[in-house]
Structure formats: C-alpha cells, structure tokens
Amino acid sequence: MIQEFKKIWKQYAITMLWLLGLLWPLLGIHPDGTISFKQTITVWLYILSGTFICFIIYIINSSGNLKFFTEPVVNTSEKLNNMVQNMPSWIWKSVLLIGAVLYPLLTGRYPTDVAINVLLYICLGLGLYVVAGLAGMLDLGHIAFYGVGAYTYAILNVRYGIGFWVCFPLAGLSACIAGCIVGYPTLRMRGDYLAIVTLGFGEIVRIILNNWMSLTNGPNGILGVKTIGILRPVMENGFSFEIFWVKKLEYFYYFALVLAILTIIAVTRINFSRIGRALEAIREDETAAELMGVNTFYYKLLAYAMGAVFAGFAGALFAARMKFVSPESFTFLESVMVLSMVVLGGMSSIPGIILGVIALIVLPEVFRELESYRMLVFGLTMIIMMLFRPSGLIAAKRKKMMEKKS
Amino acid sequence: MAHLELKNITVRFGGLYALSELSFAIHTGEILGLIGPNGAGKTTIFNVLTGVYKPTEGDVTFEGESILGKKPHEIFSRGVARTFQNIRLFSKMTALENTMVAMHCRSNKGVMGALLRTNSQKAEEAFIKEKALEALKFMGVIQFADTVASNLPYGSQRRLEIARALASEPKVLLLDEPAAGMNPSESSELMKDIARISERGIDVLLVEHDMKVVMGVCNRIVCVEHGIKIAEGSPQEIQNNPKVIEAYLGQPAAKHD
Numbered sequence: 001m002i003q004e005f006k007k008i009w010k011q012y013a014i015t016m017l018w019l020l021g022l023l024w025p026l027l028g029i030h031p032d033g034t035i036s037f038k039q040t041i042t043v044w045l046y047i048l049s050g051t052f053i054c055f056i057i058y059i060i061n062s063s064g065n066l067k068f069f070t071e072p073v074v075n076t077s078e079k080l081n082n083m084v085q086n087m088p089s090w091i092w093k094s095v096l097l098i099g100a101v102l103y104p105l106l107t108g109r110y111p112t113d114v115a116i117n118v119l120l121y122i123c124l125g126l127g128l129y130v131v132a133g134l135a136g137m138l139d140l141g142h143i144a145f146y147g148v149g150a151y152t153y154a155i156l157n158v159r160y161g162i163g164f165w166v167c168f169p170l171a172g173l174s175a176c177i178a179g180c181i182v183g184y185p186t187l188r189m190r191g192d193y194l195a196i197v198t199l200g201f202g203e204i205v206r207i208i209l210n211n212w213m214s215l216t217n218g219p220n221g222i223l224g225v226k227t228i229g230i231l232r233p234v235m236e237n238g239f240s241f242e243i244f245w246v247k248k249l250e251y252f253y254y255f256a257l258v259l260a261i262l263t264i265i266a267v268t269r270i271n272f273s274r275i276g277r278a279l280e281a282i283r284e285d286e287t288a289a290e291l292m293g294v295n296t297f298y299y300k301l302l303a304y305a306m307g308a309v310f311a312g313f314a315g316a317l318f319a320a321r322m323k324f325v326s327p328e329s330f331t332f333l334e335s336v337m338v339l340s341m342v343v344l345g346g347m348s349s350i351p352g353i354i355l356g357v358i359a360l361i362v363l364p365e366v367f368r369e370l371e372s373y374r375m376l377v378f379g380l381t382m383i384i385m386m387l388f389r390p391s392g393l394i395a396a397k398r399k400k401m402m403e404k405k406s
Numbered sequence: 407m408a409h410l411e412l413k414n415i416t417v418r419f420g421g422l423y424a425l426s427e428l429s430f431a432i433h434t435g436e437i438l439g440l441i442g443p444n445g446a447g448k449t450t451i452f453n454v455l456t457g458v459y460k461p462t463e464g465d466v467t468f469e470g471e472s473i474l475g476k477k478p479h480e481i482f483s484r485g486v487a488r489t490f491q492n493i494r495l496f497s498k499m500t501a502l503e504n505t506m507v508a509m510h511c512r513s514n515k516g517v518m519g520a521l522l523r524t525n526s527q528k529a530e531e532a533f534i535k536e537k538a539l540e541a542l543k544f545m546g547v548i549q550f551a552d553t554v555a556s557n558l559p560y561g562s563q564r565r566l567e568i569a570r571a572l573a574s575e576p577k578v579l580l581l582d583e584p585a586a587g588m589n590p591s592e593s594s595e596l597m598k599d600i601a602r603i604s605e606r607g608i609d610v611l612l613v614e615h616d617m618k619v620v621m622g623v624c625n626r627i628v629c630v631e632h633g634i635k636i637a638e639g640s641p642q643e644i645q646n647n648p649k650v651i652e653a654y655l656g657q658p659a660a661k662h663d
Contacts, residue, residue, distance in 0.1 A: 270521070274506070274520075275516070275520055277499070277503055280498075288496070289496070291478045291479075291488060293574060398503075
C-alpha cells in the first residue's frame with residue numbers, strides 16, 4: 001500500500017515538473033524577446049494547488065474514507081438513472097423541446113448566437129455521422145459540402161435575386177451532387193487512403209471558392225446575401241400578404257432549431273431502417289456486406305450524398321444568417337472540428353454527437369475569460385475526455401428489438 | 407438437374423493456377439461435400455461461385471443462366487448464400503440485426519420510405535424482422551437476438567452466420583468449414599442442422615476438414631487437389647479412392663519384400 005502511494009506521488013511529481021517545462025516556453029518567452037519566470041510560476045502554482053487538492057481527495061476516496069459522502073451520491077444518481085429509464089421518452093423530449101424554445105427568451109443576444117452555432121453544427125455533425133459513424137468512411141473534407149450549400153444560396157441570391165425558399169432545396173441538391181462527385185471515385189478506397197482523398201477534396205473546394213473570381217468574388221467573399229423572407233398575412237385594406245424579412249437573431253434561432261430537429265429525426269429514422277443497417281454492415285465488414293446482398297457501391301454513394309445534403313441545408317441557413325460568405329469559413333480546421341465533435345461525442349450515437357457539438361462549441365466560449373490560455377485549456381479538456389471516455393461521451397447503445405420479457 | 411454448375415473453371419493469379427479446368431455441379435436436393443488438403447482451392451471455388459473472383463476462363467451457371475461477371479450482391483439475391491471460413495459477422499451489431507441485413511435484398515423501401523416512415527415501410531420492417539427471427543429460431547440462437555454478435559460464444563457465432571445466410575431463403579447454401587473449432591458434440595449437432603437445412607429444399611455445398619461430418623451428412627463428395635478435381639462420388643467411393651488417399655496421406659512407401 002505504502003509502496004503504491006510512493007509510486008503515485010513520484011509520478012505526480014514528474015508530471016508536474018513536465019508541466020512546468022511545457023508551460024515556461026509558452027508563457028515565459030515574450031514576443032519582444034524578454035524572458036520572465038513570474039507569470040509561469042504563478043500559473044503553475046495555481047495548477048499545482050488545484051491538482052494537489054483533487055489528488056488528496058482521490059487518495060482518501062480510494063482508501064474508502066469518503067464513503068459517508070460518496071455512497072448517498074452514487075445511490076441517488078442510480079435512482080435518478082432508473083427513473084429516467086422508466087420514464088416514457090416523450091416526457092424528457094418535450095422538456096428538452098420547451099427548454100430549447102424558451103432559451104432565446106430567457107437569455108441574451110450572445111448566448112443565442114452561440115446556440116445558433118451549436119444548432120448548425122449539429123446538422124453538420126449528424127451529416128458526418130451518416131458518412132463516418134454509420135458507413136465508417138472517414139471524411140476529412142465534410143465542411144466542403146457546407147461551403148457548397150452556403151455559396152449556392154449566396155450566388156443565386158445576390159446574382160439572380162432568387163429567394164431563400166427556392167434556394168434552400170437547391171443548396172441541398174448542389175451539395176448532394178458535390179457529394180456524388182467526391183463519392184464516386186473514392187468508393188474503391190478504404191481507411192487512410194479515403195481520408196487523404198476527402199481531405200484533398202475539401203481543399204479543392206476551398207481553393208476554387210478562393211480563386212474563381214468571376215463567380216465567387218474570391219477571398220473578398222460575397223456580401224449582401226438576403227435573409228430569409230416569409231409571407232405574412234396582413235389584414236389592413238382587405239386580406240393580403242407581405243414579405244416579412246427575418247432579421248432578429250431569435251427568429252434565426254428558431255429556424256436553426258427546426259432544421260436541427262428535422263435533421264435529428266431524419267438521421268434517427270435512417271439509422272433504424274434497412275438503409276441504416278446496410279450502412280452499418282458496410283462499416284463492420286464491407287466484403288461480408290456485399291456477399292450478404294448489400295449493394296455496397298450504391299450505399300456508400302448514398303451515404304455520401306445524404307451526409308452532403310444535411311451539410312448543404314445547414315450551409316444555406318448559415319449564409320442567410322451571416323449575410324456574407326467567404327472561403328475562410330470553410331477551412332480544413334473546420335472539418336477537423338466537426339470530426340472532433342463526432343468522435344468526442346461518440347462516433348455512433350446521435351445524442352452523443354449532439355453533446356459533443358455542445359461541448360466543443362460552448363467550452364471555448366466558457367474559457368474566453370482565460371484569454372490566452374483558452375486554447376490550451378480547450379486542448380487539455382479534449383485530451384482528458386478522450387483518455388477517460390475513448391468511445392465518446394455517450395457510447396452507442398444497440399436498440400433492443402425483442403419485446404421486453406416481464 | 408444441375409442447379410449451380412461450374413464449367414471448366416480456371417482461375418489464375420499471375421502465373422499461379424489456383425483452379426484449372428475444374429467442373430462440377432450441385433444437383434437439386436443434395437448435400438455436396440467439397441474436400442481437399444489445405445491450399446487445394448476450396449475457398450477459391452467459393453469465391454468464384456459467389457462472384458468475388460472472376461474466373462480467367464470458364465463459366466458458372468445458376469438455374470441454367472450464366473452468373474459470370476455478376477456482382478456478389480446480385481448473385482446473393484438470386485439465391486446463393488454463403489458463410490465464411492473465418493467468421494465474418496457484423497461484430498458490433500446484434501444477432502438480430504446481423505440476420506436482418508441479409509433480408510436487405512428481399513426488401514426495397516428507399517430513403518423516402520425511411521424518412522416518412524410510411525405504413526408500407528413499417529410493414530416491410532416487420533416482415534424483415536419476422537423472417538430474421540424465424541432464421542434465428544431455426545438455427546437455435548434466438549436467445550441471443552439482442553446480444554451484440556462479438557459477445558456470442560464461438561459455436562453460436564458459427565450458427566448465427568448460418569442463420570444470417572438462411573434468412574433470405576436462398577436456394578443454395580455454401581458452408582465454408584462450419585465445424586472448424588467445434589467440439590464433437592457441437593459438430594454432431596451441426597450435422598443434424600445441415601440435414602434439416604437440406605430438408606427445407608436448400609442445396610448445400612459443404613467444405614469441411616472434419617471427415618466425420620463430411621462422410622456422415624453428404625450424398626456426394628468432390629475432392630480437389632492443387633486446383634484439379636481428382637475424384638467425385640459417394641462417400642464410400644471417395645474413402646476407397648487411391649488418389650484421395652494419396653492426396654491426404656502421401657504416396658505409399660516402397661514395399662518391403
């Protein structure tokens with residue numbers, strides 16, 4: 001026992017020294033060439049004292065002296081868990097829905113803005129889920145479809161004055177075509193090779209957007225994209241309609257919410273249909289799936305197309321909200337972010353992906369107060385999450401299909 | 407009548423002849439055994455029959471029609487199902503889902519059906535599930551329906567593979583060493599199952615090293631060595647065939663006088 005503790009303390013000391021070595025070049029060397037130690041030491045002491053307290057608690061807990069406190073906590077959480085599982089699903093679904101509807105009314109402008117981002121990324125993440133989570137094809141260029149959707153709306157709207165509701169399905173369609181174009185030649189590839197090709201495709205799209213001056217206005221982007229217009233009945237001077245331009249952020253929030261909910265429903269339904277099963281079979285063993293009657297070629301292409309459509313829809317809404325699109329919004333880093341959300345949340349569970357999106361968008365916002373350490377803390381949280389939950393925040397659960405035995 | 411027939415099949419990988427000029431047929435209602443030493447080309451025959459390999463020369467016919475150059479999933483939906491030498495289940499899916507995948511070619515609802523969840527789509531899903539459960543019950547693995555395939559015991563995984571192949575109601579079933587790794591009682595169970603499958607009107611092609619199983623259950627046996635058919639006949643004929651004995655045991659030593 002004592003020897004074990006000695007070992008743990010030794011490891012702890014080494015870790016802390018290593019952290020000091022890591023922190024100093026980051027914080028101690030300033031851009032103007034001066035070198036200081038004070039800031040590094042203060043930050044390091046904060047971390048040291050914080051982890052020390054956690055460590056002490058951990059050791060007391062593992063020796064069983066904290067039972068009087070942990071036992072009731074564990075018991076209540078188990079009870080809660082049971083309660084949630086026995087509750088019909090519509091209760092918590094409607095609670096969530098009411099919460100989501102009331103959210104912009106209860107919070108301010110900035111939280112609503114963050115929430116719109118979350119909702120758009122949920123659409124993107126679920127699109128990627130169809131490709132990467134279900135069909136098992138690692139896609140590093142998923143943001144390209146988002147870009148195609150956004151630019152479709154921006155170009156059609158600014159150049160030809162076509163409204164949002166016509167462009168919205170067209171954005172999905174053009175993203176779908178782009179998905180088929182990238183899907184078709186890559187279907188022979190698996191694993192690493194596929195990842196490289198999709199990465200290349202993402203870059204191709206970004207570079208085209210950046211350089212096709214006559215169509216996309218290059219790096220300057222397209223300005224003046226109209227927002228969503230809806231027909232509103234007016235009762236003055238007899239009954240007629242007028243166009244109501246959606247400008248308030250709250251209204252956009254509701255559009256994004258509806259799109260996200262529809263995407264969640266669509267992806268869930270695909271997941272639990274013969275198409276979802278075929279895609280999962282392809283992920284598990286492509287050859288066996290083909291030999292069991294699944295047209296792997298068709299279904300892999302379908303997965304690409306479906307993933308692209310969801311991203312394209314989200315892209316159109318993104319363009320309408322920002323009123324401006326530029327290639328900078330669709331960089332490789334964005335693709336990596338979406339993929340991180342999917343992996344972090346749990347590669348093959350829809351609630352997990354939603355949680356992953358929320359975590360990866362909200363965390364950097366929360367850490368905004370830490371200023372320059374923000375990304376450092378963000379990266380650290382990701383590492384810790386992956387260390388403790390390698391299969392994602394919410395691991396995939398198989399649906400029980402047999403009738404429950406009483 | 408010949409149901410599934412190989413005609414003068416040659417498969418060449420570069421300069422290596424995996425199969426040369428091989429012909430045999432699976433007749434309606436029989437259990438045909440396919441034996442041969444390791445590397446004789448038995449699995450290659452399976453891959454030719456199911457469309458994984460395209461033979462360099464020769465023709466494969468099913469119910470009188472050539473299936474040469476058809477994609478594996480097309481051949482499967484025509485009614486040729488197989489299992490694998492090393493188990494190839496969809497390991498993260500449940501046993502029931504595994505079996506339901508095989509019903510894919512017997513159903514046709516597309517994306518719109520799934521998105522709108524129409525009545526006909528629901529009816530089709532129910533039909534798929536019913537057929538899958540039937541297959542699981544037939545192979546005696548119904549109690550594992552909701553278990554993830556990789557958590558099943560080894561013998562049950564083999565059974566599940568057969569159930570998966572049976573779910574789509576094939577006309578010919580190709581079994582690639584189903585008794586591998588089974589203990590004697592399990593393999594005698596398996597023999598009974600193969601007989602039951604045959605009773606359902608499904609022709610069986612059985613590749614197996616366990617001679618007790620092959621001799622006990624097959625009507626007719628084909629023996630291959632180095633990609634060439636060296637013998638064909640009833641179990642008794644095969645057992646006494648000098649070429650077969652030579653292939654398995656080697657040439658007799660010089661006689662001592």
